[in-house]
Amino acid sequence: MAVALFANNASSTLASTITAGATTISVQSGDEGKFPSPSGGDWFPVTVVDASGNMEIMRCTARSGVNLTVTRAQESTTAYAFTAGARVELRATAGAFTDLFGNADRITTGAMDPARVSTSANVQTLLGAADNAAFRTSLSVYSKAETDTAIANVVDAAPGALDTLNELAAALGDDANFATTMTNALAGKVAIADEATAAQYRNNTADKWLSTDQVWSAMAEVSLTYAANISWDMGAGVDFTVTLTGNGTLDNPTNVIVGKKGRIRTVQDGTGNRTLSFGSNFVFAGGTAPTLTPTANAEDCLYFDAITATKILITPVLDVS
Known part of the structure; x- marks a missing residue:
């Protein structure tokens, strides 16, 4: 596609006189390199001006050395006869700009x-x-x-109510610090790792959350070891059991949790007639400690309520069978 060509400071003078009908003009030797060499329909505008002020715009479509092939009387100008020495210049013309941009x-x-x-x-x-x-x-x-x-x-597959930045901002409460807000809010939540184990629930470990499976696991009976003085860690369980293989005393519990309630199931061994005494922190209805069922393999249930750290109420349910 033909285009208009330009070169900086391309100027010379006519090397010889031309008539108004001439289609070849010559510039001074040594100046030819200042001008482009059009080909393939390209061209450049040439303005010739003489000392009398006559001016003509021509269109140069080819150059061979100092000789320029031109089309005369362009852009509403008139073809003149010019004498040697008339100025020859490559000037930006309205026609050239129209050709380029219009x-x-x-x-x-x-x-x-x-x-x-x-x-x-x-x-x-x-x-x-x-x-x-x-x-x-x-x-x-x-x-x-x-x-x-x-x-x-x-946007991808975002729902219509959330497919603009304004809608997204509104969904976030127009909070420029939303990430910080959420981080601070989550910081006050109990972590998943803070789930209470069954042992922690039994022992009233602070700042733990409960799950149903751990609560029910905590309710499993915990066996106490028989001895003449039976040790009892109240924090180790909720329900307890002990098999009496001789007479014994249930010592005052350690790790008492005030308000805790539960059960101690006592079981006579195959011999029976085992007795159980109680430590000084135990109290009973009417002030009288219960007498266990003496029958071999008999079971009694002693329900406890930690009223204070040193006052454990025992309510017996005897001969459970």
Whole structure:
């Protein structure tokens, strides 16, 4: 596609006189290199001015050394006969600018050529052409299709109520520090790792949360070891059992948890007639300690209530069978 060519400071004078009909003009030897060499339909504007002020715009379509092939009387000027010495200059003319910027066909969808920049619509066509992707990348710009695709990828499958930045901001309470707000809020929550174990629940370990499985696990009977003095860690369980293989005393419990309630199930061995005495911190209805069922293998249940750390109420349910 033909385009207008330009060169900086391209000027000379006519080397010989020309008539008004001449289509070849010659510039001074040594100046020819200042002017472009058009080919393939390209051209450049030539302005010739003599000492009398006569001026003509020509269009040079070829140059061979000092000889320029020209089309005369361009851009509403008149063809004149010029004598040797008249000025010959490559000047930017209205016609050249119109050719560059006013014609839609100066934009192609091929490789970018600065001489083919035209209207904004044509620039959009050029930048949007698939084979100008590298040019867009160098300018850090996107075609309309690429921009539409990028926006669609951001929105993706978001619901209609959350597919704009304003809607997303509203969903976050317009809180510019939302991440910090959530971090602070979560900091006050009990961590998953702080679930109470059955042993921790029995022992009233502080700052733990309860799950149903651990609560029920905590209710499993804990066996006490028989001895003449039976040791009892109240924090080790809720319900307890002991098999009496001789007479014994239930010592005052350690790790008393005030308000705790539970049960001690006593079992006579195969011999029976085993007795059980109680430490000084135990109290009973009417002030009288219960007498266990003496029958071999008999079971009695002693329900306890830790009223204070040194006052454990025992309520017996005897001969459970």
